[in-house]
Amino acid sequence: MPRPTLTRRRLLRTALPLAAVPLLQGCGDDDIDMADDDGVPEGEWQNWAKSVRCNPRNGLQLPETVDELAGIVAKAKGPVRAVGAGHSFAAVVPTDDTLLSIEALTGIVRHDPKELTATIRAGTRLFLLGPQLAELGQGLPAQPDVDLQSLAGALSTCSHGAGAQHRCMPHTIQGLQLVTADGRVLDLSPTQQPQLFEAARVSLGTLGVLTEVTLRNRTKYLLKESTFVMPLDQALAQFATWQRQDRHSEFFAFPRGNTAYCKRMSEVSAETPLTIVAPALEEKELGQAAELAMRAPWTIAALQRIAGWFVPDTVRIGASYHIFPTVRQVPFNEMEYAVAAEHGPACFREVVAAICDQNLPVFFPLEYRHVGADDLWLSPYHGRESVTISVHQYHKQDHAALFRAVEPIFWKYDGRPHWGKWHSLTAARLANHYPHWGDFQRARKELDPAGKFLNPYLKSLFEV
Numbered sequence: 328m329p330r331p332t333l334t335r336r337r338l339l340r341t342a343l344p345l346a347a348v349p350l351l352q353g354c355g356d357d358d359i360d361m362a363d364d365d366g367v368p369e370g371e372w373q374n375w376a377k378s379v380r381c382n383p384r385n386g387l388q389l390p391e392t393v394d395e396l397a398g399i400v401a402k403a404k405g406p407v408r409a410v411g412a413g414h415s416f417a418a419v420v421p422t423d424d425t426l427l428s429i430e431a432l433t434g435i436v437r438h439d440p441k442e443l444t445a446t447i448r449a450g451t452r453l454f455l456l457g458p459q460l461a462e463l464g465q466g467l468p469a470q471p472d473v474d475l476q477s478l479a480g481a482l483s484t485c486s487h488g489a490g491a492q493h494r495c496m497p498h499t500i501q502g503l504q505l506v507t508a509d510g511r512v513l514d515l516s517p518t519q520q521p522q523l524f525e526a527a528r529v530s531l532g533t534l535g536v537l538t539e540v541t542l543r544n545r546t547k548y549l550l551k552e553s554t555f556v557m558p559l560d561q562a563l564a565q566f567a568t569w570q571r572q573d574r575h576s577e578f579f580a581f582p583r584g585n586t587a588y589c590k591r592m593s594e595v596s597a598e599t600p601l602t603i604v605a606p607a608l609e610e611k612e613l614g615q616a617a618e619l620a621m622r623a624p625w626t627i628a629a630l631q632r633i634a635g636w637f638v639p640d641t642v643r644i645g646a647s648y649h650i651f652p653t654v655r656q657v658p659f660n661e662m663e664y665a666v667a668a669e670h671g672p673a674c675f676r677e678v679v680a681a682i683c684d685q686n687l688p689v690f691f692p693l694e695y696r697h698v699g700a701d702d703l704w705l706s707p708y709h710g711r712e713s714v715t716i717s718v719h720q721y722h723k724q725d726h727a728a729l730f731r732a733v734e735p736i737f738w739k740y741d742g743r744p745h746w747g748k749w750h751s752l753t754a755a756r757l758a759n760h761y762p763h764w765g766d767f768q769r770a771r772k773e774l775d776p777a778g779k780f781l782n783p784y785l786k787s788l789f790e791v
């Protein structure tokens with residue numbers, strides 16, 4: 328991509344944030360807050376974004392077998408919640424009662440090389456799953472843009488990657504095993520209690536604790552990823568073409584700088600030489616820019632323009648599970664809505680206009696992706712190819728104010744929220760978005776009549 332030349336005007340704009348440098352003085356590496364558990368008292372839990380916490384009565388329960396897990400769930404008197412990697416932004420995990428993790432239940436149980444299916448323990452983290460599947464000649468068709476999540480967590484919130492021809496992760500589920508509120512172990516599939524199976528494919532842990540899932544994968548494959556920066560309006564104009572040409576494509580928009588950081592991925596043959604280069608966006612610099620933007624919001628436009636000039640074009644080729652994920656160490660909070668694909672550009676333009684016109688103090692980019700249509704009961708992509716638009720806020724800044732300002736725009740376009748991310752919809756309004764809402768509620772009440780798996784946040788989502 329051609330780089331803008333440094334005209335006098337641009338140089339002046341570049342110099343602008345330098346005036347804010349004193350604000351960073353005394354801001355050592357420790358101030359650039361990374362995703363970690365620093366400052367969390369013993370026995371407490373917090374999510375990756377440091378925005379949701381809880382203090383479970385008995386600490387974190389870590390059962391090592393399904394029987395042990397079933398015993399914990401059956402005996403629990405109060406609410407029970409399962410946690411994966413804590414990468415959800417919404418309060419879908421916390422409880423001050425029984426919090427449990429199936430971190431010990433990992434690995435591939437069996438696989439079918441003809442059908443390309445694999446039965447996997449649901450505590451397996453995605454970053455461990457990729458290489459294990461590759462050893463069996465399999466690969467996940469698509470993945471989110473980080474891979475620290477547990478398989479159970481990613482499936483339960485309907486996580487997705489990028490690309491119109493790819494559906495959300497739970498779309499590939501062929502069967503699953505669930506520990507229910509009374510400690511029963513249920514095996515569900517399209518032929519074993521199909522209604523409960525349909526409900527359990529996306530359920531935010533409200534039907535029980537997932538212990539195993541069978542996924543239909545594909546043969547393992549290599550991806551070539553190209554990243555580059557271009558003006559935002561051009562990226563938006565070209566995106567529809569990329570969608571047709573690429574296996575996956577997306578862009579991160581910096582509206583004030585009219586800049587887009589774009590990613591395009593295609594499948595390449597096994598003969599292509601492997602190259603892995605350092606990730607383009609260094610997390611330390613991102614953290615510094617976020618700190619500066621927070622302390623001196625008047626630098627945001629200049630910072631966003633400059634960020635575009637200094638990010639190099641990159642090409643990476645490697646195993647799909649190496650190329651999909653990126654490293655995200657600077658915590659942020661996120662709202663993501665899915666709108667019908669045909670409304671994506673208009674909705675996105677309105678969100679950008681709101682950020683610019685209202686001078687909303689946000690340095691972090693917006694993310695723009697396509698997700699294929701599916702038929703899962705609680706999938707935000709149910710029945711329509713979708714564009715997902717994500718709004719991120721640095722974790723030290725007020726995300727609620729930003730999200731309140733843009734959320735009505737998503738509603739205007741009939742948007743459905745990502746289950747793991749911030750939104751303010753509750754049951755009465757959510758029900759209108761999902762044709763199988765009533766079916767899901769029936770399954771939930773059948774498996775958990777007392778609401779053992781609900782915390783206050785989930786009650787607001789599911790109980791009208």
Ligand SMILES: Cc1cc2nc3c(=O)[nH]c(=O)nc-3n(C[C@H](O)[C@H](O)[C@H](O)COP(=O)(O)OP(=O)(O)OC[C@H]3O[C@@H](n4cnc5c(N)ncnc54)[C@H](O)[C@@H]3O)c2cc1C
Nearest residue numbers: 411412413414415471472476477479480486487532537747
């Ligand atoms: C940096 C970052 C990047 C992200 N990128 C993407 C992306 O590209 N695409 C996307 O769609 N999402 C993305 N997400 C969101 C993320 O994929 C989801 O929030 C996902 O649920 C996180 O998985 P987890 O293992 O951390 O689950 P948690 O957040 O720990 O839990 C999520 C839900 O799963 C339930 N759960 C966990 N384990 C079990 C179990 N064994 N049985 C039943 N229920 C269980 C929990 O109770 C909770 O309701 C991103 C998040 C972050 C922080």
